[in-house]
Structures are given as C-alpha cells and as structure tokens.
Amino acid sequence: MSAIDIHARGATSNRGEVAPTSGGAGADGATSALVARARGLRKVYRGAVAVDSVDMDVPEGAVLGMLGPNGSGKTTMIRMLLGLVRPTEGDVELLGQPMPDAASRALPHVGALVEGPGFHPFLSGRENLLRVAAAEPLLPTTGTRDAVGAALERVGLSGAADRKYRGYSLGMKQRLGLAGALLVPRKLVVLDEPTNGLDPAGTREVRRIIGELRESGVSVLVSSHLLAEVEATCTHVVVLHEGTVVAQGSLDTLLDSGSPALLVSTPDAETAVEALRQNRTPARLAPGGVRVDLTATEPSTVVETLVRYGVAIDEARRERTGLEDVFARLTQAEAAEQAPDVEPDHVVMREVSP
C-alpha cells in the first residue's frame, strides 16, 4: 500500500511557552507552525497494536480531518495527543508542550470533544456546563454563567439547557460536549466524531461552527469516518488505516494525487486525441472534449501541443475525484501499483505494509 505523506519535518519544540511548535522545512519545502506534532507514535493495548509508527502534524490554522475506518486508531491518536493516554513509544507535542507531562500548560488552550462519559445524568445541560466552566483556568469566576449561556446558544441548545442531561438525545449530548469545547477562546479544538448522532441540520451546524473557528484563526482537528464530511469541512487530511498513516497532506493535494488527468473541453476532440497520440500522450474522447493522462506529461505541455495542432481549447482543468475514491485507493492493498506520482512539491509517497 502506498502512503502519501506531507510533514513539516525537523520542527523544533518550544517548551517554554504555550505556542505553536515552529515547524521546520516540510516535504513541501515550506515552513509552517504546528499546533500539534507526533513522532513515532505507537500504542499497544494488552499486546494488540492500536497505533504504530505514526508521524502527524497539525498545521496552525488548519482544519485537519483524521479519517479512517472503525478501529483504525483515530480515537487512540486523539487520546495520545490530548495526554489522556500515554504512548507506548514516541513523542507528542501539543502547542509546543510535551505531552502528557506538560498537559496542564497546553490543555487550557485546547477545547476537546472526546468520546466517553463526563456529564452528570441528573443535572441539566446548563448545570453540567457550569461545572465544566468552573474548572476552566482561563475563565474568570464572574464570567462562567455568561460563557455557558453563549456556548449553549452557539450549539443551538439554549431551548433545552435546563432539561436533565439523561433525557438528552445522542445529538443533544454531542452538542453539549461541543459547547464544553467552546467555553473559552481556544488555540486548538479537537473533535472526535462530532457529527455522531446528529441529524442533517445538526451536521450542518457543526460544519458552520468548524468554519467559524477556522475563520477566527483557531486550528481544528476533527476525526470522522465520513468522507463527505471531511471533504466539506477540512483543509488538511490524515488517513489512518490499521493504526498507521497511509496519507497526509492538504486536501487539495490529496484529491489531485488521485487523478493525474487533464480534462480539455474542445469542439475539436478527435483532432485533439490524434495530436496527443502522435506526441505519445495517452488521451481519449470524453464528454465535451478529451481526457488526457498526465502520468508522463504536464498540463502546459498538453496545451502547447494542442495549440500547435490548431485545436480550439475552451477550458482545461485537472480531473478531480472525490475523497472517497482516494480513500478507497489508499486503503486497498492492490493500490500500490496504481498509485501515481504526484507533485513532489507537496507529497511524498512511501510504501507501507498492507
């Protein structure tokens, strides 16, 4: 199986203060700040390997979608990043702080919605949140009631705020957890399956909240097994499969990597195919024009060839497949041979065992 991998490698930690780790030059040659960074992470539960050899970066300002089938290690990764479980091997930095040892310095700046109990069934949503707010070091005691009211409003739970938690639906419980993550302004918000149990309207609201966080400069790490969800909300993606990373990078790069083809709209499709074939570029007729294989050539070369042969070009664009296709390719063993070369500026392919 192939892995697509983009990292800001060689990042140096900033252990003195809560600030993004300054990323070194990544595989794309660019430098970027990181709000979370994992190297060589491995977690073994009673002899069973849940996560293995994971390097992962969360760039500052990104909405990083952690994608993977059930049991692929998403929750375990999140728990290690948040310092809730100690890795068997490897290092984690959260906002430049080593985890779990410096959890108390990093966590006040991190809002998290993670699986598991946490709310009291016999208290109302508001009362539960007031208890959470009381434990927020960054929230002044005098501001808790207002902060709770604002967070409930933000997740659309004001109307049910004074009902007992035990009567909440799964979606309402998720909203309350999300409200807890948003109680104070954060540098990073971590959401484990935030749309779990939500109806379509609730799902749209989570999307909206993630969009708002991003616009206000907050970094977001969100796990999901819903490809469409990740495609709609995320700027970056890490794909986990059986505890290892099989792809990591910007969403755009990942989508481009799945389809090295150029779609050319032209009224002269047959001439175009003939011209390209004469130049040893595989091409075939497609609706409205031709589809040109880019495995061994560049879009600029294709366009130059067509212009030389007098082909009228209405439009030329890279073919995009959905994340679903990319995901299927990456999580199927036979994909190794089919994986195309992708732009080296952004993506590194490496072989991992299926």
Ligand SMILES: Nc1ncnc2c1ncn2[C@@H]1O[C@H](COP(=O)(O)OP(=O)(O)OP(=O)(O)O)[C@@H](O)[C@H]1O
């Ligand atoms: N506390 C634990 N004790 C033992 N095994 C565990 C524990 N937590 C997770 N595992 C195992 O580790 C593997 C990864 O689980 P994890 O929950 O991280 O995956 P996931 O991708 O979040 O799955 P899902 O989408 O179903 O929540 C699974 O095989 C799981 O059974």
